[in-house]
Amino acid sequence: MPKKRVLPYIILGILKQNPGLSGKEITEQFTCEIGEFWKASHSQIYPELKKMLADKWIEKRSKEDNAKEIDYFLTLNGKSVLKEWIDQPLELPVNRDPFSLKMFFINDKDDPRVNELIDEEKRLLKEQLAHLKMREALLFDDEKRIQQNYGHYLILTRAISRIEGQIAWLKSIK
Structure with a gap:
């Protein structure tokens, strides 16, 4: 597509x-x-x-x-x-x-779409975070597996950290 x-x-x-x-x-x-x-x-x-x-x-x-x-x-x-x-x-x-x-591109702080977008973004990020944490548990359940695919582990944990930070920021503004 x-x-x-x-x-x-x-x-x-x-x-x-x-x-x-x-x-x-x-x-x-x-x-x-x-x-x-x-x-x-x-x-x-x-x-x-x-x-x-x-x-x-x-x-x-x-x-x-x-x-x-x-x-x-x-x-x-x-x-x-x-x-x-x-x-x-x-x-x-x-x-x-x-x-x-x-x-x-939304200029007015009272525009109702602001809260709608924040809620949608939180929902999507929480879904994505749950998926990534499930992958982390599945792929990297012990130190040996982490060491075998260390780069993948780092990118996955970076993605988790980034999404957790985004969710925390969204919570702080609403």
Whole structure:
């Protein structure tokens, strides 16, 4: 099953928060906060902008002082698509952190989706943690087995630790 494209939703969220950015300025957003949890290059972003224009999710306008420079804006359709995406439930596996992306684009602290997303993320992480702990008990029940597959053991315990930390953080904010 092909991976669901997330980049257009990120671009929609960026444009919602910063209307009128150029393609270069959108690309620069991936070296700032969003780059902490999602990467994209100009070679990915520009083709996506073309698709989004064709889908009428965004519109472009030339700058008054330089007709070659183009700024992008959300259309009503694009705003609706972004809202629908944020409203979709999270799914396992939690790859590339869609929780962080969705939260990043919710501006109002009183938005009811904040608590909904936190609850969904906690549920998914608890399921994932239970699975990883079951694997740890099954695969590494004694020191000899740990030593035989030490790298695997380290990565598994890192994943457990990371998820426990995420759950603790989620509990601390709600």
